[in-house]
Amino acid sequence: MVRIAWIEKSLGPWRDRIPPGARPWLKRGALALLLAYGAYLVLGNLFLNTPLGPWTANRKPEKFQIDWGPGMTWWPGRVTVWDVKMKGQVGRTVWAVQAGKASGRVALLPLLHKEVRVPDVEARDVTGDVEQVKVRRPPPEARAGGWVLNFQRIHSDSIRGGRFAQLSLEGEGSAEVGLYKQLRGGALELTPSWARFAKARLLYGKSELLRDGVLDARFAIARHTRSQAPGIRKLLMTDADLTLDGRTAGLNVVADPAGKIDVSTVPAKGTARVRLGFARGSFKPGSQVRWHMPMTGTDSLGRARAQSLDLQLDVDRDTMRVKAQSPAQQNGSVMLDADLRIRGTDIPLQDFKRLLPRSSGHVVARWQVPSLGWLAKLFADAPWLSLEGAGIVDADVRVVDGKVAAGSRVGVPEVQAVALVMGNRIQGRARAEGRLDVSKDDELLPKLDLVMEDFNIAAERAPGSPYVVGRNLRLNVETLSGLERAQVRRPGGLKHVTETLKARLTFDDAQVPDLRAYNYYLPQAHMRFDGGSGLVSGDLSLDTSGNIGQGRVHVRGNGARMHMAGMALHGNVDIDTRLRSADLVRHDFNLDGSRINFTDISFTEPGGESRSGWWARIELDRARLDWDKPVTVNGTAQVVMKDVGFLLSMFSRQREYPKWIFKLIDSGQARAHGNVQWHDDTLVLDRMVASNQRYEVMAGLRLRNGSRKGSLFANWGVLSMAVEVNNGQRDFHMLHARKWYDSQPALLR
Incomplete structure (x- = not known):
């Protein structure tokens, strides 16, 4: 009865104007409205403040979740909640938004048409987080009949900050956003929106990039479906303008002696000024970026660094110009001067490398790389x-x-x-x-x-x-031109x-x-270095695989100790090897023209007799070398020697020869020629002929492992002799010596 009296009193001056028959119905209607309002208050607030509300809103928690603390509603469609937390996942992007308080209004009639229209939302103390995860949630298949979410105005004057992966923004912000989205894979639209920040602070992880910044952004995304603009292609439907001013941090760059670089930020008085306009995939003409960062630290030599880095971007109607400058220090350790012009203003969002064919300019730099x-x-x-x-x-x-x-x-x-x-x-x-x-x-x-x-x-x-x-070894490498490669392939060029x-x-x-290092390539049982040092020079041409095409290796040993054909030698050796590739694949070489000179040689025979002052000059007029192990050399040699004493000693001790042999040795220098083969641990001298105007010596000798086998013929005037050596056995032929020697088979065929 109290409520009815209150209704009658509220009618006030209208009471006398209402027909008496209508008054009971008005009372009943007012009471019904009052009861309905009371029921709404009870049910609406119960919905907001019991688990029923979150349960109803979170029917698909894998896509979207919302939770809140206390809530209140005093009028249908008008809601206020505190401690709001929302999160969801789209593809690989996980997002979350928190607000201390949010108030909004929901239009009721559009609900009859499956549209959640929210004309106005006011939020306080807002923060947000966005990050990328490894597991991608596939989007739902597009289907007709999905509900429409139409948030016409979401406004906040107390945005506290946001985070995208390692990048975070702090400050005092305000924003206004409009969003249209139809569920079941329907269209999405971001209506013209804006955001402003004062006293902004931008960080990457814990490193500060910007402070005391003023940020003003305006943006919109045209209505589109996922098939029209999937993923990053949404930027092709986006318009945005960004203005940013603030103080930038500096960079502290420290390089250790191994070249490892550690980069961190330090508080500094750099500056940033950004005026960027973006229109559906292209920068707008007039866009500019000016970013100044002081740089400190040390280089790999421990020298202090105090520089600055300036980055610039300027966009006109059909060109983008990017500049980066860091002036050289007094010690010249780091420097950068880059100036690139990029044709066009569009950005290839899905493949940034497509900017390269449009870029021209220069980069002059000096820097430490790991x-x-x-x-x-x-x-x-x-x-x-x-x-x-x-x-x-x-x-x-x-x-x-x-x-x-x-x-x-x-x-x-x-x-x-x-x-x-x-x-x-x-x-x-x-x-x-x-x-x-x-x-x-x-x-x-x-x-x-x-x-x-x-x-x-x-x-x-x-x-x-x-x-x-x-x-001072020099290596010069250059690419063959197409013309040079064609010439090489002509008949008569290289085989491979x-x-x-x-x-x-x-x-x-x-x-x-230590000349003994070369023994790896020699038949050591019969030819080797036993000591001494020397000098080596080289001039070699190489191919793509690092193989020698041609060249020269010159080895000089003074006071070298050598072992050759069972005799110890001491003296000077000069080996001038001429190499010319005969087969690139098999590593065969032409050694024609190579020379070996022995000077001031002292040698001792196996029996103990010794000689000194001997010399010889050897020229390989035709020779082939197989470099691969085992090393093989085949060829013919021309020799000029002081005398034939060393050749005779290879077959027998001098005291075992007839006495007239000593006159042959004393008869002066000789010229010799013959065939040479060296394969692995086998050395063969065949058809060797040494002579001058007074005498002639012919010989053939095979040295294999520990064995020695061969024959020799010597003629001086009317005197002649031959000797056969078979390991330690020697057989002298004094009669019919030439006939016997000529009957011996050749050692090389």
Whole structure:
């Protein structure tokens, strides 16, 4: 009765105007409205403040979840809740939004048409998080009849910050967003929206990038379905404008001696000014970026660094220009001057490498890099050459239409270089410079010049035991032009053509501390070094695989101790080897023209007799070398020697010869020629003929393992003799010596 009295009182002055018959119905209607309102208050607030509300909203928690604390509703469609937490996943993107308080209104009539229309939402103390996860949630198949979510205005004047993966934004923000989305794979639209931040602070992880920033962003996404713009292609439906001003942090860059670089941010007085406009995949003309960052730290040598880095972007109607500058310090350790122009203003969202063909300009830089392995591959496709470790790179690169252009160069003041050549490992401290030249037909030809200031050479099988130590080894590598490759393939060219580049390796007077290192390549039972040191020089041409095409190796040993054909020698040896490849695959070489000189030689026969002052000059007028183990040499030799004493000693001790043989030895120098074969541990001299105007000596000898077998004929005037040697046995033929010698079979066929 109290409520009815209140209704009657509320009618006030209208009471007398209401017909008496209508008054009971008005009272009943007012009471019904009052009861309905009371029921709404009870049920609505129960819905908000019991598990029923979250249960109803979270029917698909794998896609969307919402939770809140206390809630209140005083009018149908008008709701206020506190401690709001929402999260969901779309594809690989997981998002979450938190708000201290949210108030909004839901239009009721559109619900009859399966539309949740929210004309207005006001939120306070808002934060958000977005991150990428490995597991992708596949989108639902598009179906008709999905509910429409239409948030016409979501507004907040108290946004506290947000995070995207490692990037986070803090500050005092406000925003207004409008969103339209039809469920079951329907259309999405972000209506014109805006966001502003004051006193903004931008961080990457715990590193500060920007502080005291002022940010103003406006953005919108045109209505579209997922099939029309999947994934990142949504940016092709996006319009945005960004204005940003603030103080940037500085960079602290520390490089250790191994080249490892540690980068961190430090508070500094840098500046940032950004004016970017983006229209559906393209930057708007007039867009600008100015970013200034101070740089401190130390380089790999421990030198202090105090620089700055300036980044710029300018966009006009049909060009984007990107500049980056970091002036050189007094010690010149780091420097950058890059200026690139990019045709067009559109951004290839799905493949940023497509910007390269549109880019032209230059990059001049000097910086420390942790690995230099890429340099050899960039300028020389030579798998046998590698650059190792960290180092400083000094580059001047020209770019035309995305390609490195002629005149570009990249230099390295110091690097560890390794070259593998025919079973030898050449390594040393080097400086390198790569550059691009142009051929006569405008073909780009990469070239790499390398100088090893200190180097050593070791066998690949024993890299820790170098047998050559030297300075100033030079390696020049360059790509063959198309014309040169065509000439090589002509008849009469190389038999097996695989090279696309040519290289030349040169060094002079490198030290050989112990000549015994060369015994690996010699038939040691019959020919070897027993000691001594020397010098070696080389001038070699190499192909793509690191094989020797042609060249020269010159070894000089002074005071060398040698063993040859069972005799100990001491003296000087000079070996000038001329190499010319005969078969790239089989590693066969032409040694024609190679020379071996022996001077001031002392030798001792097996019986103990010794001689000194002997010399010989040997020239291989025709010879072939098979480099692969076992090493094989076949050829003919021309010899000029002081006398034939050494040749005679190879067959027998001098005291066992007839006495007239000593007159033959004393009759002066002789010229000799014959065939030579050396295979593995076997050395053969065949059809050797030594003579002068007074005498003639012919011989053939095979030295194999520990055996010695051969025959010799000597003639001086009317005197002649022959001797047969078979290991330790000797048989002298004094009668019919020439006939007997001529009857002996040739040792080589």
